[in-house]
Amino acid sequence: MSDLQQRENPYNVTQASRIYFLPNLMTAGNLFCGFVAVIKCIQARLMTDGGEYALLHPGLSALELYTQAVWFILLAVVFDSLDGRLARWGGRTSLFGAEFDSLADVVSFGMAPALMTFFLILAPRGDYQWFRELGWFIAFIYLLCGAVRLARFNVITNPLLHRTDAESHKDFVGLPIPAAAGTVASLVLLLVNLAKNERELRQLTVALPLLLILVAFLMVSTIRYPSFKQVNWETKTRFRTFVLVVIIAGLVVKLREVALVFLFLGYIGYGLVAHYQRAARHAQMRALRRKVVKMKQGESE
Numbered sequence: 102m103s104d105l106q107q108r109e110n111p112y113n114v115t116q117a118s119r120i121y122f123l124p125n126l127m128t129a130g131n132l133f134c135g136f137v138a139v140i141k142c143i144q145a146r147l148m149t150d151g152g153e154y155a156l157l158h159p160g161l162s163a164l165e166l167y168t169q170a171v172w173f174i175l176l177a178v179v180f181d182s183l184d185g186r187l188a189r190w191g192g193r194t195s196l197f198g199a200e201f202d203s204l205a206d207v208v209s210f211g212m213a214p215a216l217m218t219f220f221l222i223l224a225p226r227g228d229y230q231w232f233r234e235l236g237w238f239i240a241f242i243y244l245l246c247g248a249v250r251l252a253r254f255n256v257i258t259n260p261l262l263h264r265t266d267a268e269s270h271k272d273f274v275g276l277p278i279p280a281a282a283g284t285v286a287s288l289v290l291l292l293v294n295l296a297k298n299e300r301e302l303r304q305l306t307v308a309l310p311l312l313l314i315l316v317a318f319l320m321v322s323t324i325r326y327p328s329f330k331q332v333n334w335e336t337k338t339r340f341r342t343f344v345l346v347v348i349i350a351g352l353v354v355k356l357r358e359v360a361l362v363f364l365f366l367g368y369i370g371y372g373l374v375a376h377y378q379r380a381a382r383h384a385q386m387r388a389l390r391r392k393v394v395k396m397k398q399g400e401s402e
Contacts, residue, residue: 123187124184124185124187124198125184125197125198125201127180127181127183127184127187128180128181128184128198128201128202128205129205130177130180131177131180131181131184131202131205131206131209132204132205132208132209134173134174134176134177134180134209135173135174135177135205135208135209135210135212135213136208137170137173138170138171138173138174138177138209138213138217139170139208139212139213139216141166141167141169141170141173142166142167142170142213142216142217142220142221143216143220144161144166145163145164145166145167145170145220145221146163146220148161148162148163148166149163149220164293164296167217167221167289167293168290168293168294170213170217170286171217171286171287171289171290171293173213174209174210174213174214174217174282174283174286175283175286175287175361177205177209177210177213177279177282178210178279178282178283181202181205181206181209181210181279182279184198184202185202199255199258200255203251203252203254203255206247206251206278206279207244207247207248207251209282210247210278210279210281210282211243211244211247211248211251211278211282212244213282214243214281214282214285214286214313215240215241215243215244215313216240217285217286217289218239218240218243218285218289218309218310218313219236219237219239219240221289221292221309222236222309222310235310236310239310239313239314240313242313242314242317243281243285243313243314243316243317245317246317246318246320246321247278247281247282247317247320249320249321250275250276250277250278250320250321251278253274253275253321254273254274254275257274271328272325272326272327272328273325273326273327273328274323274324274325275319275320275321275322275323275324275326276316276319276320276322276324276326276369276372277320277326277328278320280326280365280368280369281316281317281319281320283361283365284312284316284362284365284366284369285309285312285313285316287361287362287364287365288308288309288312288362289309290357290358290361290362291358291359291361291362292309294358316369319369319372324372324373324376325372325375325376326368326371326372327371327372
């Protein structure tokens with residue numbers, strides 16, 4: 102193998118460990134947002150406990166700290182979407198970048214949402230005593246499934262694997278962990294906003310651990326979700342389509358506490374509906390093939 106081929110080989114030591122500044126800066130931003138979100142969750146829990154920390158910071162509010170944690174998680178989603186796109190645009194992908202991105206995702210989209218849900222809903226509280234034994238376990242299941250999802254993604258996207266056309270599909274296999282974290286964070290944002298408006302949350306809070314279990318299962322499932330990696334942002338579009346997109350973006354900004362929940366839940370629902378539609382088509386094709394085989398067998402007899 103020539104020197105040039107060795108340098109271009111993704112498993113060459115120099116190439117694999119190469120750190121490209123701009124994509125990895127975005128990944129570092131993702132990790133920073135996840136770290137700050139964890140700190141905000143811990144601070145919010147300390148405020149809720151009403152101990153020495155709460156006495157030293159009388160101006161802080163637990164709900165406001167949870168809100169800040171949510172926005173840092175959502176900002177981490179933005180950084181995560183930018184690092185890969187910048188790497189692909191500049192041809193600056195490396196194995197180091199992929200591993201660094203997964204490690205950052207474990208913190209921002211695994212640990213931070215799990216802690217936030219545990220501290221806000223699942224930690225020992227008077228309303229639901231049975232959460233005392235199950236709370237930490239539910240949060241850990243989410244974190245575990247997120248880590249498994251990232252490890253599986255790194256394996257199936259490994260350049261050395263020889264994939265068939267079906268396996269090299271552009272969609273994600275399983276719910277992406279940023280979408281899972283965004284779903285949990287957006288629902289927390291809605292619950293916190295309702296709490297600020299003095300709404301009754303006792304029934305609504307039960308939905309959060311159930312949602313945590315659902316997205317944990319979806320992350321390690323084989324349900325396919327669109328990746329949007331191949332979207333051409335330079336493509337031409339009609340004026341009416343452009344105006345509609347601008348209006349939808351404006352509504353999302355204006356009604357962000359509700360709109361974000363529907364966006365993420367819509368993404369989850371789209372994958373589920375598409376999966377069962379594909380399963381139904383495959384079942385019809387198998388039934389048709391069996392029917393054809395029986396007809397041929399009848400003709401031969």
